[in-house]
Amino acid sequence: MSNIKQELEKIKIPKELHERTKLGVEKAKLEQRSNKKRKLYKRFSIAAAVCLIVVSTLTFTPVLAAIQEVYDKIFSSKHIDDTGVRTAIDLGHGQSVDQTFYDEKHDITVHFESVMMDDKETKLLLTYQSKKTNLKNFYIDLFEGVSSIYLIVGDERKKLDNVGWGSSYYDSKENKMAEALSFESIKKYEGQDIRLEIENLTIWNDSGRDSVQTTWPLDFKLDQSAISERETIVVNKDFVFEKVTYKIKQVEFSALETRVVVTGKDTKLMRDETGMKYRVMSKLEHQFLNARRVDEEDGYVVNHKKSGVFLRSAGEKIEPVFSKGEVEGEDDEYIMIFAPVKDPQDCILEVGNKIKIPLTK
DSSP states (O other): OOOOOHHHHSSSSTTTTTOOOEOOOHHHHHHHHHHHHHOOOOOOOOOOOHHHHGGOOSOHHHHHHHHHHHHHHHHTSSSSHHHHHHHHHHOOOOEEEEEEEEEEETTEEEEEEEEESSOEEEEEEEEEEOOSSTTTTEOOOOSSSSSSEEEETTTTEEEEHHHHHHOOEETTTTEEEEEEEEEEEOGTTTTTTEEEEEEEEEEEEETEEEEEEEEEEEEEEGGGGGGGEEEEEEEEEEEEETTTTEEEEEEEEOSSSSEEEEETSSSSEEEEETOOOOEEEHHHHHHHHHHEETTTTEEEEHHHHSSOOEEEETEEEOBBGGGTTTTTSSTTTEEEEOOOOTTTEEEEETTTTTTHHHHHH
C-alpha cells in the first residue's frame, strides 16, 4: 500500500474527513521513504569493546561471550523502535548465529548476531561497519528499497517478503549501522541447513534512492531455540468508537509481538472508478497513530501525552509497535501490533481514555 497516508498523518485533518490513499504510487513512496530515512538517522554511542565484535572469530570464547552480552544491549536499547525485538532479547529468545562476513569490494565488515521467529515473522539482527565507506545513508531496505533477502535450502531459492519496515540506527562515531530485519517466517525449515543471502544495499539521500550491488551470505542450521510459538484467541467482540462499530476478530500472542485483528465499516478496501484498490484510513487507525511521534534518535516512539490505542496486561501498559504499520491482513481487516505481553489471559484493549475491552473469548 502507498505510503501517501503516512505523509497525510502529519497534517491536521478534520476527523470527519478521511483522505484516501491509492496503491502502487511509486514516486510518492520513494519521496516519503527518503524523507523518513533522513528523519530517522540513528545516532548512538557504543563502548569500544562492542566494536570488537565485527572482527570476532567464529570460535565462541569467554571473552566473546562477554562482548556478546554487551552487544545484545544494542538491540535491546530504545534505539530499536520495535519493542518486540527488545523484549525478546531481554527474555533470552533467539538463536545466536555469531558470524562475520567481509565485503572486500566495499570494505564493509558484516556481523550476523542472531535470528528469532514465530510462524508469521523472522527477525535477523546484524551490524555492518567500514573504515573507508561512509555508511550514513546505507540501509538493507526490504520494504521500499532495492534490497532483498533470499532463502536457499538445497535446490530451492526463494525471495522472502518483508514484514513491516524493520528497525535500524547509525553510529556516526563508529560508522556502524545496526539493523533488525523483519521478513516472512522460515520456521518450517527447523533442523535444516539453510543459507540466507542479502542482496544489495539501498542508499537514501537528498537526491532519492541509489543502490550498492553486493551479496552478504549467512549459513547456519536453524535450531529450535530460534522459534517461538504463537497463540491465537478468537474474540469476536464489538465496540463503538466515534460512532463506528468495530469487531475484534482475534488476538495473537507470540514472543515477538501481540496482534489485534479488527474489522469495521471503514477498514475495508475500496475501488475507484478505474478499479484500482485503495484504503481509507479508519477512525480507529487515526486513533492508533495519534500517540505516534518521530524521534531523531529512536525512530517511532510513543507520545504519552496523547491518547491512542494501547494494551494493558498484568497491570502494565503495552505500547504499539509503530514500525509494523504496513502489515496487512485480509482486505477487510486492520491489524494493530503491540509489544509482547506477559500474561495473555489478562489482556485489555484500551481505545482512547474510555473504551476498555477484555481480550478473552
